Amino acid sequence: MEKEFEFRIDMQQRTKQFALRVIKLFQALPKTDEAIIIGKQLLRSATSVGSNYRAACRARSPKEFYSKLSIVVEEADEAMFWIELLAESTILKATLLQDLLNENEEIIKIVVSARKKYQQNQNKQTE
16 A cells, blocks of 8 residues: 555656646747647646646545546646647757657556556456
């Protein structure tokens, strides 16, 4: 149980750091209309990753926990889309975004894996 608690705290910090990195990225974007529009979308989805992961850790029921984890995956995937769009539109150089893309992908993989493991555990309990 202690290991699970440490994992949750680590992921809370990791998703918060991801959001902070996106905030800094947003602040550094060119002041063009398209950069600002895409940047705001990225800002919303990336900060939602951290806030919804935190909410999942405080879930009042197993269903709420699973639901919040699902929102984390959805928002992280959306953030991935906006980061890719910034690169592919050449608003920013792709090389500048690669580390952020990698971190986003890792967060998605971790949360998807946690969600699957949780679902498997729930299925075992109902058997």
